Amino acid sequence: MSELSDLSARLLAWYDRHHRSMPWRVAPPDRALGERPDPYRVWMSEVMLQQTTVAAVRDYFRRFTDRWPRVTDLAAAEDADVMAEWAGLGYYARARNLLKCARVVAEAHDGRFPDSEEGLRALPGVGPYTAAAVAAIAFDRPATVVDGNVERVITRLRRIETPLPAAKPEIGRRAAELTPADRPGDYAQAIMDLGATICTPRNPACALCPWSEDCAARAAGDATSFPRKAPKQAKPVRQGTVWIVRRSDGAILLEDRPASGLLGGMLGFPTSGWDGSALPAPLPADWESLGEVQHTFTHFQLQLTVLWAESDAPPDRGRYIPAADFAPGALPTVMRKAWSQAAATLRPVSSAKP
DNA sequence: TACCCGTGGGT
DNA sequence: TACCCAAGGGT
Numbered sequence: 001m002s003e004l005s006d007l008s009a010r011l012l013a014w015y016d017r018h019h020r021s022m023p024w025r026v027a028p029p030d031r032a033l034g035e036r037p038d039p040y041r042v043w044m045s046e047v048m049l050q051q052t053t054v055a056a057v058r059d060y061f062r063r064f065t066d067r068w069p070r071v072t073d074l075a076a077a078e079d080a081d082v083m084a085e086w087a088g089l090g091y092y093a094r095a096r097n098l099l100k101c102a103r104v105v106a107e108a109h110d111g112r113f114p115d116s117e118e119g120l121r122a123l124p125g126v127g128p129y130t131a132a133a134v135a136a137i138a139f140d141r142p143a144t145v146v147d148g149n150v151e152r153v154i155t156r157l158r159r160i161e162t163p164l165p166a167a168k169p170e171i172g173r174r175a176a177e178l179t180p181a182d183r184p185g186d187y188a189q190a191i192m193d194l195g196a197t198i199c200t201p202r203n204p205a206c207a208l209c210p211w212s213e214d215c216a217a218r219a220a221g222d223a224t225s226f227p228r229k230a231p232k233q234a235k236p237v238r239q240g241t242v243w244i245v246r247r248s249d250g251a252i253l254l255e256d257r258p259a260s261g262l263l264g265g266m267l268g269f270p271t272s273g274w275d276g277s278a279l280p281a282p283l284p285a286d287w288e289s290l291g292e293v294q295h296t297f298t299h300f301q302l303q304l305t306v307l308w309a310e311s312d313a314p315p316d317r318g319r320y321i322p323a324a325d326f327a328p329g330a331l332p333t334v335m336r337k338a339w340s341q342a343a344a345t346l347r348p349v350s351s352a353k354p
Numbered sequence: 355t356a357c358c359c360g361t362g363g364g365t
Numbered sequence: 366t367a368c369c370c371a372a373g374g375g376t
Contacts, residue, residue, distance in 0.1 A: 049372040056362065056371085090360030093375070127374045147372045165355090192372055201370070202365070232369095262359070298359055333361060 007214060008180040008187060014210040015190035020197070022054065023061055028186055039113040039138035040071045046130045046137075047098055051091060054196075060089050071113070074099065075106035083265050084330035092332070096265050097125025115139040136188040144176040145188045149195025155227035156199060159216035163228035199223075235296070240274030241305045242338045243281050244290075248312050250323030253282060262297070268335045270318050274302055282317050285309035290345045295334040302334065306341045 016028050024045035026037045044064060048057040063085060068074040074082070079099060086095035101124045105113055113134065114120050120131040132143035146154075151164065154171050162170060180187050198209045204223055206212045217223040245253035255270045257263050262275070270282040281287070287307040295302045328339045 046372060047374095051359090051371055051373055052361075053363070053371050088361075090362090091373085093359065094373090097374080125374065129373055133372065145372075148370075149372070189372090196372085264359085296361085298361090299357080 003214075004177055005180065007211060008178050010210045011190050011194065012180070012183055012187060015186055015193060018193070018197070019186075019189065020054075020193055023058065023065075025189065031186065037138055039115075039134060041065060042138040043101075043113060043126075043130070043134050044098075046133045047094055047101075047125060048089065050094060050130070052089065056089065060086070070111070071102050072106045072111050074102040077102075079265070080267075084267070084327070087266065087330050088333055088336075090333075092264055092266055093260075094125060096259070100124040101126065113138070115141070117141060117143045133188060137185045140183070140185045142179055142181055142184040143188070144172065144179045145192065146172055146175050147192060147195075149192045149199070150175055151227050152201065153191060153195045153199045153211075156204075156217035156223050157211055157215050159220060159226065161228060163230050167227065235299060235301050237301045237303060238274040239303045239305070241272040241281075241307055242269045242335075243271070243287070244269050244306065244308050244338065244342050245283065245285070245315070246308075246310050247320055248310065251320035252323065252326045253315055253318045254321050254326075255282070255318035263332050263334070266332050266335075267330060268332065269338060270315075271304075274304070280316075281307075282315040283309075283311055283313045285311045285313065290341050293334070293337040293341050295337060297334075304334065304338060306338050308342055308346065 019025075019027060021027065022045070024037065024041045026035050045057065045061055048060055048064075064074075067085065068077055077099065082099050083092070083095055086092065086098075089095075104123060105111060114123070115135070116139075117131045117135040120126050120134050121128065126134070129145060129147050132145045135141040135143040136145060146168070151168075151171050154160070154174050155167065158174050160167050160170055160174070175191075178191075194209070194211075198205045202224065206215070206218050206223065209215070212218060215223065217226050243253075247253070253270065254267050257266050257268055259265050271279070273279050287309050290306040290308050293304050293306060295304065328336050331339065
């Protein structure tokens with residue numbers, strides 16, 4: 001047995017004992033009996049898991065698959081319903097592409113996902129990682145997944161000194177040579193489980209690792225220093241204003257955000273903009289300041305002043321949502337924070353349903 | 355290539 | 366507290 005196939009065989013043996021259980025996963029024993037994961041559920045989980053923890057995804061996955069059990073169900077959904085269901089999970093372009101992709105699969109592929117890496121890669125929101133993951137996990141194709149876990153495991157195993165992202169091609173080659181022809185789907189999940197539970201960023205459990213004797217970084221005594229990374233930029237602080245308006249009948253003024261860009265396609269309270277743009281208030285009013293909320297986005301920090309007014313004046317932008325239909329849970333987190341600030345300050349506001 | 359794009363939990 | 370970072374993709 002070659003060194004490479006010995007490594008993959010030991011990882012698969014480790015996975016058989018220590019695999020994590022997940023709602024979208026078929027465990028090795030069931031797999032051996034011929035059970036196959038549903039490509040729709042595999043794809044859904046992979047999109048949700050992009051840059052997102054398993055713990056955060058579980059409930060969203062359950063709600064989405066309960067509400068839309070098949071890709072054709074999702075394809076027929078209203079855009080606003082999908083965006084509202086995604087609210088709070090972040091990276092909202094994923095939700096827009098999720099719906100686009102479901103409609104392409106439903107209409108152009110007769111409701112069945114492509115079973116090859118190339119075919120999957122052509123779908124909206126499906127990049128190199130997700131195409132490989134669905135091909136391997138759902139269709140047992142010998143595709144090589146390279147996510148953050150794999151980058152960490154491989155740079156440690158092979159002690160790759162090149163910093164990310166320049167190291168990606170080399171990582172890809174080193175990962176591909178380990179991918180076995182037998183059980184590639186389980187192998188893909190195994191190497192990611194290894195990275196998530198054993199070969200962790202801070203305190204790796206090398207004593208429990210099936211590859212510890214093979215790990216070049218561990219042999220050198222500095223596993224945690226891999227992967228090498230270029231230093232990060234500091235996040236600038238931006239400021240803005242959010243206006244919360246309640247009409248005398250209790251309706252709340254909301255605005256549909258532009259389809260692309262930050263929080264694209266989501267519902268929110270009207271804001272001044274905080275990227276250099278400076279929009280005026282949605283209507284003239286005697287604004288009351290409710291203080292400030294802080295929120296950190298991927299690439300900047302936001303200090304948002306919350307202004308409040310009760311008014312029956314017609315707004316220049318946005319639309320009123322009846323009190324009975326207003327659900328803060330359908331809003332992105334920064335908007336929920338602004339609402340919570342208002343609700344904490346103004347008792348009558350909090351009478352709307354949570 | 356480099357930047358844009360959320361959020362919550364861990365240390 | 367102030368970071369880090371998580372099953373990345375689009376442009």
